[in-house]
Amino acid sequence: MRTVAPVAPGLLWGNVASSIAGALRTLAIHGTAPVETCHAVAERLLENGPLAGTGTVTINQGQLFFVRRSCCLHYQIPAGGKCGDCALINTDEPSRVTTSER
Numbered sequence: 001m002r003t004v005a006p007v008a009p010g011l012l013w014g015n016v017a018s019s020i021a022g023a024l025r026t027l028a029i030h031g032t033a034p035v036e037t038c039h040a041v042a043e044r045l046l047e048n049g050p051l052a053g054t055g056t057v058t059i060n061q062g063q064l065f066f067v068r069r070s071c072c073l074h075y076q077i078p079a080g081g082k083c084g085d086c087a088l089i090n091t092d093e094p095s096r097v098t099t100s101e102r
Contacts, residue, residue: 009050014070017046017054018085021066028064038064055085 001007024038042057042064055068068085075082082088 008070010054010070011072013050014054014068014072017051018066018068018072018083020045020051021055021057021064021085025064025066035059035062035064042066055087 001012021042024033024042027033028035028038036059039057039059045051046054046057053069055066055070057064057066059065066085068083068087071087072083072085074080075086075088
């Protein structure tokens with residue numbers, strides 16, 4: 001990817017982390033695996049190598065929730081808005097998107 005376009009490695013690894021969290025969130029939502037198990041797996045995967053420091057995974061209202069550390073820049077495209085994992089949204093704000101609201 002980086003040979004085609006100048007994209008920061010942190011942004012790309014943030015996308016990988018977001019994808020991992022999204023897959024685990026889906027497993028938990030559909031009851032394939034308990035949310036606690038998905039949380040533990042996500043924490044283990046995101047603490048090593050290039051995924052270390054890419055974001056924070058928590059359980060919020062019984063659902064797996066991920067917040068990126070790097071910005072995916074989605075808001076910079078026309079009508080893009082902020083992604084569901086957005087680091088630019090204050091997690092204390094009531095407008096913070098949860099999985100069930102996406």
